[in-house]
Amino acid sequence: MNVAQNIADTAEPGSSELDRLEALLDQVTDPEIPVISIRELGILRDISLAGDQVTVTVTTTYSGCPAMSTIKADIRQTLSAAGYEDVQVKQSLSPAWTTDWMTTEGREKLREYGIAPPQKSGEGHCAVISPGTAVACPQCGSEHTECVSEFGSTACKALYRCLACAEPFDYFKCL
Amino acid sequence: MNPNVNKQYLVNYVIALGDDSLTLGHRLSEWSSNAPFLEEDLALSNVALDFIGRAMMFYSYAGETEDAGRGEDDIAYLRDCREYRNLLICELPIGDFADTIARQFLVDNYDVGFYTELMKSADETLAAIAAKAIKESRYHLRRSEEWVKRLGDGTGESHDRIQRAFNNVWGYTHELFEVDKNEQSLINAGIAVDRPALKADWERYAQSVLNEATLDTPDSQWSIRGGREGMHTEHLGYLLAELQFMQRAYPGLEW
Secondary structure, three states, rough: OOOHHHHHHHOOOOOHHHHHHHHOOOOOOOEEEEEEEEHHHOEEEEEEOOEEEEEEEEEEOOOOOOHHHHHHHHHHHHHHHHOOOOOOEEEEEEOOHHHHHHOHHHHHHHHHHHHOOOOOOOOOOOOOOOOEEEEEEOOOOOEEEEEEEOOOOOEEEEEEEEEEOOOEEEEEEOO | OOOOOOOOHHHHHHHHHHHHHHHHHHHHHHHOOOOOOHHHHHHHHHHHHHHHHHHHHHHHHHHHOOOOOOOOOHHHHHHHHHHHHOOOHHOOOOOHHHHHHHHHHHHHHHHHHHOOOOOOOOOHHHHHHHHHHHHHHHHHHHHHHHHHHHHHHHHHHHHHHHHHHHHHHHHHHHHHHHOOOHHHHHHHHHOOOOOOHHHHHHHHHHHHHHHHHOOOOOOOOOOOOOOOOOOOOHHHHHHHHHHHHHHHHHOOOOO
């Protein structure tokens, strides 16, 4: 499930205003990983329009993610700058976010930024990384890497080290 | 909500779950900038955030259900010790790193069992919170379990200290598996987790990890209880004094 499908389910076909809203919201990025948008991260769950009121539904990555209040403020600010005054930002709990909702282009942007993207699971349910899972170095591509710490600079990342090129890097954990 | 469910019992239950999360999250946050090394500092702080995030979700749901004008901040900041309903193990001081890891492993082991069951709750919000929390708790458990093994099967010093930490905390684990009649009525309604039923698996898993860590499972002759009735250790007052200071001194303060 992704946002495009959600919108397709609820919106009139060819609804250009929702397309415009989606494009606007695609400018809202994760404040801690500014190369990836909330749509690419998979936390933008729904956009709906009733009269002049826009309702944006987002979900958190981890329960205590401290970026959420900034993200909500950024959504309001972005839409307000585009002329939408009546904006509701709702936070949904269920279904729980999974890194499987991260888009392919989002993963590629992470890698270019120096963060190893999460592995994609087969069945839409991704267990936490298991020891022995090969994580490729975002710098040199080697899978000869080791986990230094289960947590990196944020709750969603783990700290790794590449044994081939010796660079440390963050791995966006599979959840 | 199921009309046969006593609303006050549900509110109390949800607040108690929030209290477990907040007190333990606050304790873990005390390691921020004080942990043995940088990576561990980050890890403990991130685990703390997961618990504090859960507390926010539980309190905000309790406030909505109660419908008496209290929000998550009122519930967290404006109740005294006797109104807190957390399990005592969550409020114990952080002690040394071994004390923190021993407590964390025992709670993570409990949380994995607890949230796995809470995901099946007839209450949709509790089930949704649990579905998020279980992913985090599985990860927490893997980490705390690794530390138990490293410390237990490490040097003589680390072995003795983690063993002592388990001996000191074990008596607080009994109340994890005890419920009163109000909670029992929520269990009967399919909302609350049947905690007594979690005990056998919890013990089995704890023992297997302690064995692998070359540690003895402590003698469980002594036990301390009372958290769910608001009867706390002396430590909770100090925790709340720090946690609540700003709201008490400057009511309604926001930033």
